[in-house]
Structures are given as structure tokens and as C-alpha cells.
Amino acid sequence: MVELADDVPNIIACDESDNFKLSAERLEKAITKKTKAFLFCSPSNPTGLFYSKEELTAIAAVLKRHPHVFVISDDIYNRLTFDGSSVAPHLLHVAPELKERVIIVNGGSKAYSMTGWRIGWAVGPQKIIASMADYQSQTTGSASSIAQHALQKAIPSCENDIKQVNQTLIQRKIKAMAALSTIKEFKVTEPQGAFYLWVNIKQCLGRKFESMTIENDKMFCDILLQKYFVATVPGIECGNSGYLRLSFAISTDKFIAAVERMKTFVAALS
Ligand SMILES: Cc1ncc(COP(=O)(O)O)c(C=O)c1O
CATH class of the missing domain: 3.40.640.10 (Type I PLP-dependent aspartate aminotransferase-like (Major domain))
Structure with a gap:
């Protein structure tokens, strides 16, 4: 060691x-x-x-x-x-x-x-x-033996489940993109896989929220979490400021409810 x-x-x-x-x-x-x-x-x-x-x-x-x-x-x-x-x-x-x-x-x-x-x-x-x-x-943790046995079973027997998951994700992506398109300050990159949306929020930066200037994506995400209870990842954590990352690995209902809150937040910016 x-x-x-x-x-x-x-x-x-x-x-x-x-x-x-x-x-x-x-x-x-x-x-x-x-x-x-x-x-x-x-x-x-x-x-x-x-x-x-x-x-x-x-x-x-x-x-x-x-x-x-x-x-x-x-x-x-x-x-x-x-x-x-x-x-x-x-x-x-x-x-x-x-x-x-x-x-x-x-x-x-x-x-x-x-x-x-x-x-x-x-x-x-x-x-x-x-x-x-x-x-x-x-880095990494060790794989637990219970988890290893479960995965050994899952890999050969879950092909159809994976196809189903992908169909669900495609539907979620379409609905998530549609919901986000109602926030004109956001520019969303359409993903080809995984379950994330990479959103350009640069139009929201430099604007004011309750007399605070939103200086960067981290501040944007912090306010979104503290005031509107929506958890997102600031782009800077992935190496690019001015963006945020959303996950749509949740139900569409929840995602749309989160988009409504983001919309309220963005509308409150002056
Ligand atoms: C001295 C000592 N420390 C720690 C451990 C802990 O091992 P584990 O990796 O299972 O937590 C062991 C196990 O053999 C040990 O002998």
C-alpha cells in the first residue's frame, strides 16, 4: 500500500x-x-x-x-x-x-x-x-460477494430487460427534452445514450436572484437545490462551466415536476 x-x-x-x-x-x-x-x-x-x-x-x-x-x-x-x-x-x-x-x-x-x-x-x-x-x-471499492453472485446471474439473463430499459429511457428522453424546451434560456444537447442531459445555462448567468448575482453554474445549482429542492450537477464538476447536468433516470412525472421548478427559478431571474 x-x-x-x-x-x-x-x-x-x-x-x-x-x-x-x-x-x-x-x-x-x-x-x-x-x-x-x-x-x-x-x-x-x-x-x-x-x-x-x-x-x-x-x-x-x-x-x-x-x-x-x-x-x-x-x-x-x-x-x-x-x-x-x-x-x-x-x-x-x-x-x-x-x-x-x-x-x-x-x-x-x-x-x-x-x-x-x-x-x-x-x-x-x-x-x-x-x-x-x-x-x-x-477510485474503487471492492465488489461484495452478494453483489457478484447477483451480477453473475444478471449478465446472461437480462438481454430483454436491457432492451426494455432502453425503450423506457428513449421515451423519458423525448418527454424530458420536450419539457425543457419550454425554458427558452436553456440549450439542451440531445443525448445518444446513457441518461443525462447536458444543458447550456449561460443565458442565466450574470443575472440576479433575490439581489444575488448568479456568477456561475455552481451557484445556479446551489440555489436550485436550496430554494427549489432540485438536485443537479454543475458543469464545472465535469470540467465545463456554464452548464448543468440533469439525470432522467427517474420517472417522467418527477422529471417534469423538476422542470416546472427550474422554470419558476429561471422566471424569477432579473
Ligand atoms: C491486520 C488486518 N487488518 C485489516 C483486515 C481487514 O480485512 P478486510 O479487507 O476484510 O476488511 C485484515 C484481514 O485479514 C487484517 O488481517
């Missing part, structure tokens, strides 16, 4: 004499100015051993001396304990002040035996979680 992110992992060897656990001394020696994060797992895979409060306190002391180092705490096994406790000791139990640089990762795979459902989560400083969400939403 570290190499994929174009960085260099430093795997700290741990001895059997220490129960393969990382000592505070070894951690201290391994940290340099370039260290970005310390990846930590307790209880551990593969030993199943966890760190005591005393061991965690010593590790926390090292981390406090190196404020540039983030901690990625892999807590996936921490509810699976054999000593009667409900959770294994945790770095944040002994050093809650590290909270601003600890990112916890966990999931349903172990304690809930829900491995195939592919659900994990992360908890941490808002800024980091927001960046993770941006990255994740533009």
Missing part, C-alpha cells in the same frame, strides 16, 4: 523474545524526519497478541516526541479478545491527546464475520477523512 502511494515502507523487525511486539526503543530508532505515518495493529495479525497499557504508554511517549508522525491504528481485531474484556487496550485509551493525528481503521470482516460484505470504516481528523472520501469516491 505504501509503495503504491509512491513512498517507502520501513518495516521494523520485532523479535520473538519480545513476543514479536514493537518496543518503544525500536520505534524511536526507526522514526526520521521523513516518517509520515506509523501503521499499528493490536491485536495483531498474525500473532493474535495485543499490547498492554504499559506497552502502549511507552509507544505513546515516543509518538509525542515526534509530532509530525500520524498513526494509522488498525483496530480490526480489537473486539476479539479472550480475556473477558470487551475491547483490547488502545493507544487512545492511554494517550487521548494523540487524537488529532490518529486515524482508526476498522470494519465488519472480523468481529461481525461479514468479510464478504466488504464494509470498512475510518475514524479520524475531519480534514484527513474528507480527503480519504474524495480519493475513495474516485
Whole structure:
């Protein structure tokens, strides 16, 4: 994972004499100015051993001396304990002040035996979680086993359904284009596939809504959402300002109701 992110992992060897656990001394020696994060797992895979409060306190002391180092705490096994406790000791139990640089990762795979459902989560400083969400939403998640079985069945047996879907979409497109043609400020590109309409709204920009000048498509879409409860995507999100993207993957009745609201909005522009 570290190499994929174009960085260099430093795997700290741990001895059997220490129960393969990382000592505070070894951690201290391994940290340099370039260290970005310390990846930590307790209880551990593969030993199943966890760190005591005393061991965690010593590790926390090292981390406090190196404020540039983030901690990625892999807590996936921490509810699976054999000593009667409900959770294994945790770095944040002994050093809650590290909270601003600890990112916890966990999931349903172990304690809930829900491995195939592919659900994990992360908890941490808002800024980091927001960046993770941006990255994740533009890369990929794993395919759940339930979804894979369903799709394996769907691919060979749904040809007629796809034809029917296309017929429905064609009808929706015709009705959606007709409804939008009643808003003269909009210029709509007729689509050849998918279920989107790309609408030029440049005639609406620079005009005023309740004393606010609509400067760009993002502002247009924000007002449409906040005041008229219609969700659209600003063109700038697709790389072109001055446009908006509509989806007609909804019933024609709903689409036409949304067009009526857009019409009211555009009519209110001065
Ligand atoms: C240390 C560790 N972290 C996290 C996971 C979580 O795996 P998953 O990808 O199923 O969420 C595993 C599973 O083997 C693991 O051993």
C-alpha cells in the first residue's frame, strides 16, 4: 500500500523474545524526519497478541516526541479478545491527546464475520477523512460477494430487460427534452445514450436572484437545490462551466415536476 502511494515502507523487525511486539526503543530508532505515518495493529495479525497499557504508554511517549508522525491504528481485531474484556487496550485509551493525528481503521470482516460484505470504516481528523472520501469516491471499492453472485446471474439473463430499459429511457428522453424546451434560456444537447442531459445555462448567468448575482453554474445549482429542492450537477464538476447536468433516470412525472421548478427559478431571474 505504501509503495503504491509512491513512498517507502520501513518495516521494523520485532523479535520473538519480545513476543514479536514493537518496543518503544525500536520505534524511536526507526522514526526520521521523513516518517509520515506509523501503521499499528493490536491485536495483531498474525500473532493474535495485543499490547498492554504499559506497552502502549511507552509507544505513546515516543509518538509525542515526534509530532509530525500520524498513526494509522488498525483496530480490526480489537473486539476479539479472550480475556473477558470487551475491547483490547488502545493507544487512545492511554494517550487521548494523540487524537488529532490518529486515524482508526476498522470494519465488519472480523468481529461481525461479514468479510464478504466488504464494509470498512475510518475514524479520524475531519480534514484527513474528507480527503480519504474524495480519493475513495474516485477510485474503487471492492465488489461484495452478494453483489457478484447477483451480477453473475444478471449478465446472461437480462438481454430483454436491457432492451426494455432502453425503450423506457428513449421515451423519458423525448418527454424530458420536450419539457425543457419550454425554458427558452436553456440549450439542451440531445443525448445518444446513457441518461443525462447536458444543458447550456449561460443565458442565466450574470443575472440576479433575490439581489444575488448568479456568477456561475455552481451557484445556479446551489440555489436550485436550496430554494427549489432540485438536485443537479454543475458543469464545472465535469470540467465545463456554464452548464448543468440533469439525470432522467427517474420517472417522467418527477422529471417534469423538476422542470416546472427550474422554470419558476429561471422566471424569477432579473
Ligand atoms: C491486520 C488486518 N487488518 C485489516 C483486515 C481487514 O480485512 P478486510 O479487507 O476484510 O476488511 C485484515 C484481514 O485479514 C487484517 O488481517
